Structure formats: structure tokens, C-alpha cells
Amino acid sequence: MGAKSSSHSFEHQDDRVEPSSAQRRQQTRPRFLPLSYATTKPFHKFSFKRKRSSRDKVKPFKEMLDGWTFEELNKLIAEFKTLQSLRMLRDDADSARPSTSTLGEQLLEHASNYGNLTITFKRTNFEVKAIRCYISNRSDVIARLAAEPTSELIELQPPEGTSHEQIKTFFDFLYTDIWSGDQSIKEKLSQWLGCSRSRKRDLMRIKTKGATEGDIRLCIARNGQNVEEAHSSIRCHSSILSARSPFLHSLLSKGQDDRLVLDESLLPAAFLSALVHFLYTDELDLGLIEDYEPSQSSLSQAKAIVSGKYPEGILLGTTHFYHIAKFFQLDKLAQLCEDTILASLNADSCVMILNWAIEGGNQFVYAKAQRFLEEEFSRIATSHQLFDIPFESMKAATKSLFIQATEVEILECAIRWGEHEMIKRMEEREPNVVCETAHSISRRGVKRADLDGAELKEILAPLTENIRTQYVLPPFHQTLNSAYKRGILERVSALCDPQNERDARKKSPVEIHPDIDWFEPGQTVPGPRCFTPYYETALSKLDELLHKEPRNSLAQLQAKSDNEFPLKLRITNNMKLLLSNEIFDEVSDKIRESLAREDATYGIRSFPRYFHRQAAVKYVSLLMKCNFMRLFFRLLNESYARTTLVQSVFVLNF
Numbered sequence: 001m002g003a004k005s006s007s008h009s010f011e012h013q014d015d016r017v018e019p020s021s022a023q024r025r026q027q028t029r030p031r032f033l034p035l036s037y038a039t040t041k042p043f044h045k046f047s048f049k050r051k052r053s054s055r056d057k058v059k060p061f062k063e064m065l066d067g068w069t070f071e072e073l074n075k076l077i078a079e080f081k082t083l084q085s086l087r088m089l090r091d092d093a094d095s096a097r098p099s100t101s102t103l104g105e106q107l108l109e110h111a112s113n114y115g116n117l118t119i120t121f122k123r124t125n126f127e128v129k130a131i132r133c134y135i136s137n138r139s140d141v142i143a144r145l146a147a148e149p150t151s152e153l154i155e156l157q158p159p160e161g162t163s164h165e166q167i168k169t170f171f172d173f174l175y176t177d178i179w180s181g182d183q184s185i186k187e188k189l190s191q192w193l194g195c196s197r198s199r200k201r202d203l204m205r206i207k208t209k210g211a212t213e214g215d216i217r218l219c220i221a222r223n224g225q226n227v228e229e230a231h232s233s234i235r236c237h238s239s240i241l242s243a244r245s246p247f248l249h250s251l252l253s254k255g256q257d258d259r260l261v262l263d264e265s266l267l268p269a270a271f272l273s274a275l276v277h278f279l280y281t282d283e284l285d286l287g288l289i290e291d292y293e294p295s296q297s298s299l300s301q302a303k304a305i306v307s308g309k310y311p312e313g314i315l316l317g318t319t320h321f322y323h324i325a326k327f328f329q330l331d332k333l334a335q336l337c338e339d340t341i342l343a344s345l346n347a348d349s350c351v352m353i354l355n356w357a358i359e360g361g362n363q364f365v366y367a368k369a370q371r372f373l374e375e376e377f378s379r380i381a382t383s384h385q386l387f388d389i390p391f392e393s394m395k396a397a398t399k400s401l402f403i404q405a406t407e408v409e410i411l412e413c414a415i416r417w418g419e420h421e422m423i424k425r426m427e428e429r430e431p432n433v434v435c436e437t438a439h440s441i442s443r444r445g446v447k448r449a450d451l452d453g454a455e456l457k458e459i460l461a462p463l464t465e466n467i468r469t470q471y472v473l474p475p476f477h478q479t480l481n482s483a484y485k486r487g488i489l490e491r492v493s494a495l496c497d498p499q500n501e502r503d504a505r506k507k508s509p510v511e512i513h514p515d516i517d518w519f520e521p522g523q524t525v526p527g528p529r530c531f532t533p534y535y536e537t538a539l540s541k542l543d544e545l546l547h548k549e550p551r552n553s554l555a556q557l558q559a560k561s562d563n564e565f566p567l568k569l570r571i572t573n574n575m576k577l578l579l580s581n582e583i584f585d586e587v588s589d590k591i592r593e594s595l596a597r598e599d600a601t602y603g604i605r606s607f608p609r610y611f612h613r614q615a616a617v618k619y620v621s622l623l624m625k626c627n628f629m630r631l632f633f634r635l636l637n638e639s640y641a642r643t644t645l646v647q648s649v650f651v652l653n654f
Helices: 003-011 032-037 054-065 072-095 103-114 132-138 140-146 164-176 183-194 199-213 240-243 244-253 269-281 301-307 314-327 331-343 350-360 363-375 376-383 382-387 391-399 407-429 453-464 478-485 532-548 548-560 581-602 610-627 629-636 643-649
Strands: 017-018 117-121 128-132 153-158 216-221 231-236 259-263 570-573 648-654
Touching: 017 117, 054 532, 072 363, 072 532, 072 581, 072 610, 103 128, 103 132, 103 164, 103 183, 103 240, 117 132, 128 132, 128 331, 132 140, 132 240, 140 153, 153 331, 164 183, 199 269, 216 269, 231 240, 231 269, 240 244, 240 269, 240 478, 244 259, 244 548, 259 269, 269 314, 269 331, 314 331, 314 350, 314 643, 331 350, 331 363, 350 363, 350 382, 363 376, 363 391, 376 382, 376 407, 382 407, 391 407, 391 453, 407 453, 570 581, 581 610
Parallel strands: 117 153, 216 259
Antiparallel strands: 117 128, 216 231, 570 648
């Protein structure tokens, strides 16, 4: 019945893919003008467009559940619950990123290695290395003793009743602002050194003094411009710059004069104030970014602005600032830029952010924007932004287990996207003589009959292979029939799939349930998607059955499966010359603890299907690599340790 009614409506559709110039012209006479005189309600408040509610999407699914047994419905809900757990695990993996060093941690490390002030204590051999410009602003006592710029050594009398460990811990606190010891000891040492202000206030004092008393001037010069002609500069402390950025540390270690000149192509002058503010405070203040014009080489951002894809202002400046942060090796600043970009993520900016993340290779932002696209796919796909979705994102969306759209919607959007992609190729092949004339594609429009079926099938092949035709509702929907007719999809029975391992293959066709793919998919196939309205409808149907047959239903519901599949982990060290057995064992123990923790949270070993367990293993692997990145760097203590190295050292097999 659904196929018949849907086919009837399909025959009366306009076959035009692109509107012609005549169709684009606005009609001069309002079509509903008499209605405006027949009512006192303002005409512009009427809505003549039929809104497609979620009830329309759920209705075929609800009709399919009629006649299902309690056992079949319970299996479907178990499938959805597994997908929900898998979804939370995926979100955790997408939210994980390597931890970065804070301002205090970097200053403390720099002080211990390159401190330009030594603090000794009377009648002891104990001493502390410090950064002069920082510690003299944190402590009034040290500021008086180190007033002479040439003094590199000062001596203090430690207070009675304090140990060396307590003094060392307090100096660490002055950098990190973290104190875990006795509060009375902290107050005693604060009075001893004259530390009465908050660290945030002292950081602003250091920044303000650096603008006048700093030992180096950071200058921005245009290409070919002399140092004396630098049009923007800020004076600051070289020790702060060196502690915060490995790139600046390498430049300053060469022993140059009191000026550090950077080309504007590396650091535009508009970002200089914001960059220096971050170096001193560990904060991202976008209000300090002055007006600037992006260059043509800035990841095609200028072209995007002209085409109207990029919103003006903060988002554009933040994307540029992110690349500056990566160049100067400021990981904390890069993550702050990522957070700002994601804070502006909405239906209008999603596609733009996806394109930027793919061009710039930002996996963290891409994963977040991709998840937003999948969550809001129905809304974004009905707008003009569908045609700007990059191919990688479109392919990932059609493959996703968690996309919030019906299988019909996914198929329809994939076809529309492919048709638009093909039209763009046709316009590119169009001769220049015809371009922008009355005979051009952009003027006369395109009908589906004009599209080459073979080329369209080739364009859509990476997308249509992810369409799960067995989950299209109703089974003979007009879009599915049209795709078969046009050769976009091929008719392949789910039972003929070599990966489908269910027992239904052994049964006769009469015994096979027509909806078995929903509640009993094979071990290695994806199965139904985690579409939230379907899940809620199934739960509602379950409650309905529980009210009808409470005894039998509850007995079956409480009969849970105790099957737990083994989850074995084998960790292999592929670089034994680089990684000692001691370090390898320590990291391996941490990985096993993390896997056990994730298994206890999500019950991975209890997932009934092999496909879901494998997906969970993939997400856990991503999560562990991010969580143990910093531990790995600390153990190796090598500057060349990077993410790719971690991935090559460890081979995780489950």
C-alpha cells in the first residue's frame, strides 16, 4: 500500500534538478491574495508549507512493530541499548585530546633548567632556581633582594619549623598556584616571602612591567622591510617567551640582540597583542585581535569569505589564530582556539567548520563537527548547505551508526548531493563560449533526463554502498524504487550477503521473518542505526506489551543473558631499542587499567554482536592513545616523541 501511494505522488513531481531562469523569477501576482482579504490575521503569518514532523518518520516503523512478539521486540531494544552505550563511548573518544602543559608548569620547568636567579638558604646546601622577572613580582621580599639587575644570587633565612621539602613545594605553588599541603604552612611561608596577591593579579603586573622593562622587543616586519621600519612591536620578557614556546626558545637561544623580528606572513600584526597576552596569562582574549585581512594562502579563507560561507568576525580570526598557535608550538593556545571554534558550532556554521577542519587536518574539531552534522542531519540536509558538505563528511555520515535520520532521508540526501556534484562537473566541462549565456546550464537548468546515469552512479557509489536498504521504511518507498530504476542501487538480498551469519539461512523462505534484519542481524553486519525516535517508539511499544501481558512479559524481560565474551589484549613493543622494558611495562599496565575501566563503565564484553565489540575496541584505542600521550612523553623525555611515534610503538590487538 505504501509503495502504491508513494509511486503516485512521485509521478507528479517536477523532474527538474536545477531551476531554470524563468523559475527563478518571482511571480508578480500573489497566489493567495484573496485569502489576505478574507481574514483579519496578517497574511505573512500564515504558513502554507507542510511541516514534516517526527511522527511522519516513525509511523512506518510503528506499523512494522505491530504483530511482533515480546521476544522480538526485546531483541530490538537490546540492539538499540548496545548502540546507545557505543554512542557514549564514541563521544568520550571524540572528546579526548592530549593534555597540555599549563603556564605554571612551563614556567616551573624552565626555571629548573634555565633559571636566571639562584635562591640559597643560610646554613644549608639547599637552593632553588627561579625566573627573575616572575618570582620578583610574586614575592615582595625577593623583589627587594634582587633589585640589582646584575645580581644572580640571593640568600634567604628560612623560617623555623619548615623543611626543605615544604619550601620547595611552596616555590612550586608560586608557579602552578596548586597547593595540596597544610594550609597553615602555606600562610606562614606567604608571610615570610611577602606573597599577598593572587597569581592572576601578579601575572597582569608582570605583563604590564614587561611592556616597559622587558629585555627584548618582539617586532613584526613586512616582507623585505628593515628592522627599523617594523610597523608593530611589543617589549616583553625573553624568559617568558622562551618558557612558553619551543619555537621562540630556539630563536632566543641563538643569542641575538634585544630585538626578535618575525615576518608578518608568520605572525600578522593584528594578532601580536593577543599572542603576548596568552604568553603571560594563559588566556585567549579575542577582543585583542585587531582588524585584519586574511591572505589568499590562508587555507582558502579569503575565497570562502567572498562566497559567503565564512561568518565574519570572531570565527574567522580564531581559525587563523589556531594556525599561528600550531606554528609557534603553543598547544594550550591551539586547544583554546578549538574550543572557541566549537562554541560557534551551529546549523549555519557546521559545514564551514567541517571544510576548515579537513583542510587544516584538525581531527578533534572535525570529529565534533561531524557528530553535530549527524545529529542535525535532517535539518542541514534540507537547506542549501547540503551541497557544500565535503565528500569525506558525506561518506562518514552515510556510514555512521548514529546519524539522526531515516534510511529514506539518507538515500534522498545522498542522491541530491550526487546530482549537484554531477551538475558542477557538467558546468566545468561546459565550453567558455556557452558559459553564462542563455544556453548555459546555470541559465536553462538541468533535468534528470540530462544526467548521465553511469557517471551519477560512479559519483554516488561510495555513498550508496553505505545505504542499508533492508531498513528502508516502507520497504517499497518511491525513493528506493526510483534509485533501483535509475541504476543507482542494485538489488541485493540481505540473505545473500556472505557476511550475514545468522541462522535464518538454514530456514525455508516461509519460516524467515520479514523483519529479521531488525531484531536479529548477523554478527558482522552493521544492523539498524541508532535513530532516537525509533528507539523511543520501541520502548513505548514494550510498555504497551507489558500492560497487556505483565506476567509473561516480565518473566522474559528478567531472563537476561549472562554471556560475556572474552576481551583479550595483547600489547606489542615494536621499538625495543627506543622503549625499555621498564617503560613498556609501566605504560602497558596503564593501558590495561584503562581498558578494564571502560569495560566496567560500558560493558563492552557483554555486547551481543561481534560488530559492536569491534567498534568499541576502536573507540577505546583512540581514547587510550590520547590519555597516555603525556605519560609516554614523560617517560621517553625526548622532544621528537609525537603521536605517530606512539601509534607505531604500540600494537593493540583485542
